[in-house]
Amino acid sequence: MQLEVDIARKAFTNAAGERLDVLSDFGFALGAGEVGVFVGPSGCGKSTMLKILAGLDHDYQGRVTRPAGARIGMVFQEPRLLPWRSVEANVRLAAPLADEAKLSALFAVLELNAHRSHFPGELSLGLARRVALARAFAVDPDFLILDEPLASLDDALAARLRDQIAILVDSRPVMTLLVTHNVDDAVRLGDRLFLLSPRPARILADLTIRTPRSARGEAEIAAIKADIARRINGDHAERDAS
C-alpha cells in the first residue's frame, strides 16, 4: 500500500487569462502507516495538490499512483457537512457500513456524543471540524487526507483536536497526508515532513522523524522546529542572494 506522486506541472488559468504554475516537479512517495505532513506558506498550492491526490482534479501533467481501491477519508479546509442532515446522519451517509459500536467510540474520542442529533447549522466551527474528522475516520480509510483541519481554532481546542487526531491515526494503519502551515502541529503529528517552497510549490526538504509520536519530548520537538526554521529561512537567504 503506497502512494507515489510525480507531478511535472500543474497550472491554472486565472480569470484574467494568465497561466499560473501552481506545482512543478513535485514528487514523493508515502507508505502505509506513515503520516506525511506538508508545511508551506499560505497559497503555495497545497490544497491544489490534495485535490489531485484525492482524485478530484485530473487536469495536470504527470502521474499519481494511488493504491487500487483505497478508501479515502478526507477533511476539507471547511467542514463541508450537509446542513439538512444531523451530525450522525452526515457521518452515516459517508460511512454506511460503520456499526453503532464503532461510531460510539469515534464520537466519544471526538467528544461529539452530545451533538449527534444536532444539525450542522447549530454547531460552532470547532464542533463542525470534529464532525468532519469523525466522518473521515468512520469510513475506515486506507488513505486519510487532512487539509488544515486545525486552522482558525483557538490554541487549546487545536491542541485537544491534534491529540485526538494522533489517537485516531495510531489506532489503525492508515496512510495519512496532513497539510498545515503550523510547524508545531506538523512536528507533533508527522512521521515525515515535507517543506514546501512558495508557488509554484516544490519540495524543499523531506525530513523523517523516527521517534514515535507519543514519545516525542518537548526538547526534541523544539530541536526539529529549529531545524525547520533554519531550512526555510536558509532557502529565503538563498533566494535573496540569487
Next chain:
Amino acid sequence: MLRLLSFTVFLATWWIAALLAGAERLPPPPAVLTAIITEAHSGALFFNLGVTLARVALAFTLAMTLGASIGYLMGRVRLANRLGDPWLILLLNLPALVVIVLAYIWAGLTEVAAIAAIAINKLPTAVVTVREGTRALDAALDEMATVFAIPRWRALRHVILPQLAPYIAAAARSGLSLVWKIVLVAELLGRSNGVGFEIGVAFQLFDIPLLLAYSLSFVAVVLAIEIVLVQPFEIRLSRWRPRAA
C-alpha cells in the same frame, strides 16, 4: 383568526356589491350557495371537480418530472443547455391557447391531448427554475460526495435533491397556479366534462349563479390543496434551517 376575518370582509364586500349591482349581474352569496348545493346534490359538482383535479394531477406530475429532469440535465451539461435553450425560449413564449388548440387539432379532442397540452404549458417554467437551481449547486459538496465514493443515487437523493428542493418547491408552486389556470381553458375548448366545461355551459346560458358556484368551489379546492399539501411540504423541506423564512 386573521384568515377568518379576511374571509368575512370578502363575503361582506361581495354582498354589498351584489346589492348595488343588482342580482342580475352579481348574485348575492345565498343564491350562489343554493346553486352549489343543487349541483352537489346531483353529484355533478363532485364529478366535475374530480375530473378536473385528476387532469391537474396528471399534467402537473408529468410536467414536474420531465421539467426537473430536463432542467437538471441542462444545468449540468453545457451541450444539453445549448441544444435545449432555443426550444425552451420558444415554449416559454408560446401562448397557452396555441398549444391547446394545436394539441386538439393534432391529437383530436382526447384526454391525452388535453393533459399533454397542459403539461407542455407548464414544462418550460419548471425547466428554467430547476436549471437555475442546478447551476447554483455547491461544488464543494459534490467533491465531498466524490471523495467519499457515495454511490450516484444516494448522492442524488441526499446531496443534490436537498439543494434543489427550494427550486423544485418554487417550480411546483408557480407551476400549480399555472396549471389551475390552463386546465379550465383546455376543458372549455375540448372536453365534455370538468369545471372548465361547466363554466362554458353556464356562460352560454348566462347562468351567473352556476358560473360562480363552479368557480368558487374550484377556488376552494385550490386553497385547500395549498394549505393541506403545499405549505406543510414546504415547511418540512426547510425544517433544518435555524429560522425558516
